[in-house]
Amino acid sequence: MAETPIDPRGRRAPYQQVADVIIREIDAGKYGPDGPIPSEPALCERFGVARETVRRALGVLRDAGRIETLRGRGSFVIPRSDGQPEPGNE
Secondary structure (H helix, E strand, O other), X not given: OOOOOOOOOOOOOHHHHHHHHHHHHHHOOXXXXXXXXXXXXXXXXXXXXXXXXXXXXXXXXXXXOOEEEEOOOEEEEOOOOOOOOOXXXX
């Protein structure tokens, strides 16, 4: 059973819902600057979605400049460059 289920009939597409949750967690400091986010298989299990859904969500985060993905290593939070401290690091 998914730890954080996604509503397949929600107003936003499932990949957008996944991206929204991860962005909120990054903003809340759950994943620190330069720190990893969970692997694709872990996110699939957590959200109860297909791997392609997770990949699309990670694409949204990459396009927004929130994460970078290093082949064979995983995805990592990009530190903020807007002069604002990361939440929890003020």
